[in-house]
Amino acid sequence: MSDIIVGIDLGTTNSAVAIVQNGRPYILGKEDQRIIPSVVGYSKQAGWLVGRPALNQYVLDPDNTVRSIKRKMGNPENVKLGGREFTPQEISAFILRELKAIAEEALEQPLEKAVITVPAYFTDAQRQATKEAGEIAGLEVTRIINEPTAAALAYGLNHEEDQLALVYDLGGGTFDVSLVEMSGGVVEVRASHGDTQLGGDDFDERLAKHAAKLFTKKHKVDLKDNRRALARMNRAAEAAKIHLSDLTEATLREEYLAEKDNKPLHLEAKVERQEFQDMIDDLLKQTIKSIDRVRQDAELNVADLNRVLLVGGSTRMPAVWDMVADFTNLEPDAEINPDEAVALGAAVQAAIIAGQPVDSILVDVTPYSLGIESVKIVAGNIIPDQYSVLIRRNTTVPVTKEETYYALYPDQDTIEVKVYQGESSIASANTLLGDFTIEELKASQPGKLPSVNVRFDFDVNGMLHVRATDRHTGKQANTSVQATQARLSPAEIAKARHEISSLAAIGATPPSANVILDEEAQALLDRGRALLKDGSLNDEDSADLQELIEGIYTAQQSGDREELDDLLEELVDALFDLE
Numbered sequence: 001m002s003d004i005i006v007g008i009d010l011g012t013t014n015s016a017v018a019i020v021q022n023g024r025p026y027i028l029g030k031e032d033q034r035i036i037p038s039v040v041g042y043s044k045q046a047g048w049l050v051g052r053p054a055l056n057q058y059v060l061d062p063d064n065t066v067r068s069i070k071r072k073m074g075n076p077e078n079v080k081l082g083g084r085e086f087t088p089q090e091i092s093a094f095i096l097r098e099l100k101a102i103a104e105e106a107l108e109q110p111l112e113k114a115v116i117t118v119p120a121y122f123t124d125a126q127r128q129a130t131k132e133a134g135e136i137a138g139l140e141v142t143r144i145i146n147e148p149t150a151a152a153l154a155y156g157l158n159h160e161e162d163q164l165a166l167v168y169d170l171g172g173g174t175f176d177v178s179l180v181e182m183s184g185g186v187v188e189v190r191a192s193h194g195d196t197q198l199g200g201d202d203f204d205e206r207l208a209k210h211a212a213k214l215f216t217k218k219h220k221v222d223l224k225d226n227r228r229a230l231a232r233m234n235r236a237a238e239a240a241k242i243h244l245s246d247l248t249e250a251t252l253r254e255e256y257l258a259e260k261d262n263k264p265l266h267l268e269a270k271v272e273r274q275e276f277q278d279m280i281d282d283l284l285k286q287t288i289k290s291i292d293r294v295r296q297d298a299e300l301n302v303a304d305l306n307r308v309l310l311v312g313g314s315t316r317m318p319a320v321w322d323m324v325a326d327f328t329n330l331e332p333d334a335e336i337n338p339d340e341a342v343a344l345g346a347a348v349q350a351a352i353i354a355g356q357p358v359d360s361i362l363v364d365v366t367p368y369s370l371g372i373e374s375v376k377i378v379a380g381n382i383i384p385d386q387y388s389v390l391i392r393r394n395t396t397v398p399v400t401k402e403e404t405y406y407a408l409y410p411d412q413d414t415i416e417v418k419v420y421q422g423e424s425s426i427a428s429a430n431t432l433l434g435d436f437t438i439e440e441l442k443a444s445q446p447g448k449l450p451s452v453n454v455r456f457d458f459d460v461n462g463m464l465h466v467r468a469t470d471r472h473t474g475k476q477a478n479t480s481v482q483a484t485q486a487r488l489s490p491a492e493i494a495k496a497r498h499e500i501s502s503l504a505a506i507g508a509t510p511p512s513a514n515v516i517l518d519e520e521a522q523a524l525l526d527r528g529r530a531l532l533k534d535g536s537l538n539d540e541d542s543a544d545l546q547e548l549i550e551g552i553y554t555a556q557q558s559g560d561r562e563e564l565d566d567l568l569e570e571l572v573d574a575l576f577d578l579e
């Protein structure tokens with residue numbers, strides 16, 4: 001009998017199994033099995049289906065396929081499948097048995113023990129049902145742990161000093177937010193709140209509805225009663241949504257979605273990222289309300305938080321990162337694959353129970369932000385030398401990101417793309433990696449501004465491939481440059497992040513400054529920078545001072561003497577208080 005204990009994330013949408021080997025947690029399974037859909041189906045031809053094949057069948061035969069069984073755990077209601085009745089535990093057991101088989105194949109030995117995760121809000125009955133599902137699958141459930149606790153363990157928070165972390169978990173079908181407290185190596189959930197009916201599926205549905213409307217308008221065909229077409233529409237919407245996390249536009253495509261007068265009708269609907277974000281804005285705002293609710297339940301202020309961990313596949317959406325960062329005033333941690341973090345944490349817990357030593361997870365990241373030079377227009381004035389970030393520092397590689405940029409004038413036919421690495425908001429204060437020009441730009445209509453999509457592909461070898469595409473003509477120009485890469489643990493990343501955030505404003509005086517500072521102003525700035533560097537300020541004062549110094553640079557850049565004088569005066573007052 002094997003003493004190995006595996007960690008299992010039994011999710012509403014997807015599930016995974018992990019183990020600690022040689023001190024480090026790993027997800028088990030071949031490339032296409034690392035994360036399996038939590039779907040079970042029955043097909044007359046193929047028999048019982050679990051995971052990806054079951055999800056594929058859902059599109060063809062939704063009536064013989066069960067999704068989201070986790071929502072029914074602990075509920076006495078049975079589920080019908082393949083002409084038989086099953087308890088939710090039994091359906092979950094199909095998924096657990098599949099995960100057990102994946103792990104046994106990877107480790108080449110039988111396995112009998114597992115740690116399984118559940119949402120923090122699960123009742124005793126739901127936890128008991130999860131345990132039973134494990135037993136039906138032939139697994140002794142050594143412990144049931146909370147998902148946010150697992151996420152905190154994956155991020156190694158149990159090794160750090162007392163910390164308060166917010167775990168924001170937005171998956172396919174559910175949303176949870178928890179406040180997790182670490183104290184003396186013990187991780188505890190202090191408050192938790194969520195919405196069991198909110199997740200990526202809802203975003204897919206909004207996008208699918210939008211595309212269905214366009215389809216009906218174009219072809220005069222209503223898909224309302226065509227379940228199969230709607231399921232395929234949802235699948236196309238999910239694929240487009242995933243693209244929109246990296247790219248600024250995507251197309252929902254399905255061949256032969258329906259037919260009319262014996263002629264096939266194909267779906268092809270283009271959607272822009274902004275348009276999609278507007279469609280789901282109210283849903284994302286609901287998640288922020290939940291954060292506030294948890295904060296109130298725990299009687300804490302946002303400023304008390306030390307870390308924010310992003311978990312769940314849907315947190316890959318850039319709008320989520322931005323919104324959570326804005327609300328908490330912290331740069332969220334998202335280095336560990338968000339749909340693997342819970343399983344990895346379950347494996348860490350399993351190793352702790354088994355008395356195995358555990359090292360931190362290491363991830364390949366971009367240690368500096370990567371972006372291009374752009375201009376900002378403030379009250380009709382053009383402010384040059386701005387840094388527009390495409391890939392934020394500490395993003396896991398490989399990664400692809402794309403943004404849209406507009407020319408300044410309708411007749412502008414050339415754009416120079418200057419690629420930088422660094423953290424200063426002033427482009428030229430960062431390290432120039434390379435540049436190229438895209439020419440013969442054309443606007444979509446006379447009088448409109450030409451625009452380009454700039455795409456950054458950072459590969460595993462640290463090469464950054466940059467491509468600019470004229471959005472109207474499709475003409476392209478590109479370059480490849482070597483960027484800096486690092487292998488760090490989440491704890492090292494958090495430390496680097498903290499250090500850099502206080503250094504970001506301390507860049508060199510921008511070389512292309514429009515206003516030359518006099519000696520007195522320069523000395524004031526030097527004093528400000530020294531204060532930021534010596535680490536004596538608390539976070540709030542440090543952020544305020546940093547903002548002030550950045551404002552001075554911007555005013556200097558734009559040649560706004562009045563603003564510059566006002567800000568320098570503010571700096572005198574601030575230094576008086578702080579020193």
Ligand code: AMP
Pocket residue numbers: 011012013014170171172173199200201238241242243245311312313314315316317338339
């Ligand atoms: P989880 O339940 O954590 O496995 O998350 C699954 C959800 O994450 C599904 O709704 C996916 O469509 C969604 N998802 C996965 N990758 C991405 C991505 N890159 N952008 C947006 N959503 C994603």
